[in-house]
Amino acid sequence: MTDSKRDAFLAGERHEDVAFYLAEDAVDDLGKLRDYGVDVPDGIVIVVDGENGRNAFQTATGQDPMAFAKQAMAEDGTVHADLAGGDCPEGDGPDHAARFVFAFSEEQNEEVGDLYAEGDVIHAYAQCECGTAYSQKWVVGER
Structure with a gap:
């Protein structure tokens, strides 16, 4: 992938795809x-069509992506704008590096309001080395 x-x-521009980051030590190889x-x-960032991407994420991490996203939504954190990691809300340093990130986007939807009225939205969910799952969403182009 380029x-x-x-x-x-x-x-x-790729609302049908998902993206995910895997730290080098998050998977065997x-x-x-x-x-x-x-x-x-x-690590590595992969962008794949939705269904194949969700399956690949689950195979690589052992986590159902939508169940993981639901868990991560309970904690606000910072996911890097390039999707290559995040900043754990529990601390920093090597014990708080992101193990993986899962992301998808939604098209602008003025009827929903909030961020969705402002533009396309990236939803990103991260898992830290310490076990903390957290999330962040942002309007495309504002980070």
Whole structure:
């Protein structure tokens, strides 16, 4: 995958896809995944069509992506705008590095209001080394 696929996702141009980040130590071997993602410091970011992406995320992490998202929504945190990690709300340092991030986008929807009226929205969910799951959403282009 080239960075352009991730750039298009972050620009709100790939609403049918999901994106996820995996830290090097979050899975046994990133080697096979490198053909499908972009190397980033400490891991890889992959953008894949929705169903295949959800299945790949679950296979790599052992977590159902939608159940994980629901859990992570209970805690606000900061997910990096490039999806390559996050800042755990419980602390910083190596014990608080993101193990993985799962993200999807939604098109602007003025009827819903709030952020959705302002533009396309990225939803991102992260799992920290310490076990804390957290989330952040933002309007495309505002980060």
